[in-house]
Amino acid sequence: MSLPATAQSALDAFAACPGWEQRARLLMQWGDQLAPLTDAERCEANRVTGCESQVWLLAEHADGHWQFRASSDARLLRGLLALLLARVNGLTRAEMAHLDLPAWFSQLGLARHLSPSRSNGLQAVLARMQLLESADQGAGAPTIS
Structure with a gap:
């Protein structure tokens, strides 16, 4: 499976980082690029359980493809x-x-720097994505407005 263009850009950017400090700085820059969620979107219905920090996830499914938006405190x-x-x-x-x-974060050179709680939190986000995906097959997933 080929990578989406944004994922390939991320892979190239992280591959160019010689060490953890540079990767951590780049990681925070990527986080700053997330589109902010409104107060209404930061509601309990969009919160991901299983994360130590607050994480919100919204999904939209159109033309057979998924688009997600997320944020954290x-x-x-x-x-x-x-x-x-x-x-x-x-x-x-x-x-x-x-x-x-796990393979994706290994490719980025970040896997060994993820604490077990962060890894579990990311798995919880992926599980929530899959839950929204399966809900979309039936009654309909919450979508981005």
Whole structure:
């Protein structure tokens, strides 16, 4: 499966970083690029459970492809969310089902720097994406307004 253009840009940018300090700075810059969510979007219905920090996720499914928006109250986590969104936005349902999240963060050179709680939080976000995806097949997922 080929990478979305934004994911390839992320991979290239992180590959150019010689060490963790540069990657951490780049990670926070990616987080700063996330589109902000409104107060109304930062509601309990959009909150991801299983994360130590507050994380909100919204989904839209159009023409067979997914677009997600997310935010967090934690700056480092916003960066991780931005990289996750870069990897998943635009994928089909089938492509989402085969996403290897640990491999993605390993490719970026970030996996060994993720605490178990952050890794679990990212897995919770991916699980919520898949839940929204399966809800969309039936009654309809919450969508971006």
